[in-house]
Amino acid sequence: MGLVSWIRKPFRTLLVVVFASVFLAGPVGSAWGQTPISAPASQQTAPADGNGEGAPKEPLLPLPKEKVTPVQTEKIDQAAQKIGANIDRISERASRRLGKWVDAKIAYGISWLKLMVCAGLLFGVVVFERLVRALLRRRLQRLEAAGEKDGWVYLTLETLHKPLTLFIWVYGVYAALSPLFGHFQSPDGTNLVHTVASRAADVGGTIVLIWVIYRLVAVVDVRLKQWASTTESTIDDMLVPLVGKTLRIFVAAVGAIMVLQTLTGIDVGPLIASLGIGGLALALAAKESVANFFGTLTILFDKPFQVGERILVDGYDGIVESVGFRSIRLRTLTGHLVTVPNEKVVNSPIENVGKRPHIRWLTNITITYDTPPEKVERAVEIIRTILENHEGMHPDFPPRVVFNGFNDWSLNIMVIAWYHPPDYWAYQAWLQKTCLAILKAFNEEGIEFAFPTRTLYLANDDRRQLKLRMLQGETS
Template identity: 60%
Template sequence: MLLLVVAAVERTVRHLIAMQMKARNDEEAGLGWWPLFLDALSRPLSLFIRVYGIYWALSPILSTFESSKAYAVIHRMAGKAADIGGTIALFWFVYRFIHVVDMQLRRWANSRKNSIDDMLVPLVGKIFRVFVIVIGGIMTVQNLTGIEIGPLIASLGIGGLAIALAGKDSIANFLGSLTILLDKPFQVGERIAIDKHEGFVEDVGFRSTRIRTLSGHLVSIPNEKIINSTLENIGRRPYIRWHTNLTLTYGTPAEKVERAVRIAREILENHEGMRPEYPPRVHFNAFNDWSLNLSIFAWYHPADHWKFQEWVQKTCLEIMRRFEAEGIEFAFPTQTVYQYNLDGRDAEAPDRPARISLGSRQ
């Protein structure tokens, strides 16, 4: 009968909490902290009521064995089980409540323009979760064994030092995460390149930073390695530099080479994404083994990769059309091989050397 009362109380409490959550959700569209608080409270409170309710309901039954020698042992074990269940329920609620606070802090961080908040808030939430798990575990073990854990930990001495030395990499990675937060070489969402990895930062944790590469893979890099490596923050570049070479055939007259330079300069003059302080540069700058080289430098603002690619495509197509209209030919890698007899003359045409042209495209 008493167990039925406990079950009824537990169901009633959960129903009241669910009704309160629904009412608050309808009023605040789920954005307030109160529904989240009630959600965090409901399941741990249900566990708490069940554990101590069952203990309370079984107490009259246990009292009938009061004269038995096993009564003290059973009563003590039942009380200890109830205490362990209550401790677990309490720390479960605190753990879930930290999630509520974490969500509210994330909303606050998103409303600010301070990039450090976006990384600091999740890290603080993780620190508190680990702290709750450790303290909850210690208290549970203490209730289970009856041993005072505090003095035991304090007496570890050399063993504690050994554990610290064994975990020096973890400590170094944790300090690395703090260095990232203070130095701010990047923020969550920015595109970075480190070693052979390039992608967008998804999370900064205790041990590692997670990067989503351009191929879709999730890469975890230890924080100690990040702070001790050369890191390129692609997301903070003010522009994208475009450098390309236009190769013309060696048979192109000087006048047409000059015309090709003028055409390229006309196409790039006041181009899309140009700033006055970064004008494009076009020069005839080299005699290659198989071509005459025109070097082009241009700077595109802002540093939007896909808009930049669209602009490069339009520019390249316009250069091709203009060169075709002017009869300016692009070169491709070729070799000209001269063959001579031992006396230095072509056997079939003594008056001129034999010439064979071999061509290949890249």
């Protein structure tokens, strides 16, 4: 019962479609009902003209000069013609022994025996498709359980899984029904049913082919990402998604052209060539997009930054998340996502914070003006002692501490130190410890920090007596 329920639904659907197509077309095909089985329309020739010369019959739909499909339907038609002829001979012999009901015609001259044979072929297609799907699924599950999900075998089977199913349905159904197509030939030699079915099979086969190639791009994409993860440069991480997107767009465009050519029978080569002038106009209209694309190439080859680095560009400060064909995406320090066109990126100064070798600490420590010179020297000595061989110090970048000036309201001590490596939060932790050490040492020494102040002197105070001078000619 499990096997029956497994294949019953798709087979029942196929039978409904086939019988509906045959019986609903009965009134239209009554005039053709006794038409003998003949070659498909593509192989028919027109009746001889007055000179006795035959000419090929024009097909209902133009045929493409070259079909790019996995299977040529003409070969299936040739095999189906032989199968149909054999079925007719067997049906005729069986009718002599079992009765005329075996060779009874249903519609369009189709016998019961031929219809049952085609139904059996459809049943075989359903069973075969289900078996192939089950085998592939089981194999994929085993590979996944074995931890080989990233292997070539798993990726290839995963790529072919769904397209192979469609391939079996397209050509299996066409092959199973092809013995019936000859019965739908009209008196004028055309066969609309065969033409439409053949064209549908060709389109389906083309879609299968393009689908396989499109999914193979995903396999290449996965392999490229695995390779990029083994390299030190993150520029490869930017390049791999662009390669994958480019290949997908190219395959989709070529696939659309192939489907159009197969469906309409029109040679699209001259049509594409005639689009040259239109392409030039389009390029002029899309010059910004073209500029952004070349900006992408400049970024990839010049490598001013890499994914994950912090940069400042066009007034934005953030971490590079991705590089696309049109723009880069920055995650600012406030958490916002900013999109900057590549053309603007390459034409603007770029400050790559992520490539700095160290973080510089530059500060001015101010002390009050009433600090005696001895304590000023002591303050400089304290800071130098605290910064001597400090955490993150590079031998080539020792700290610098100097008393370098007189401000409006303070004495100034300039402090410069460099922290290696440029780990921002480790630098902040070190900076906190250093500032606390300076604060404690100054408090112990009685050295006061200065802050912006303004001193007002009042007239006639104890330290500055007010002196008045009478101007000549004035009286008090």
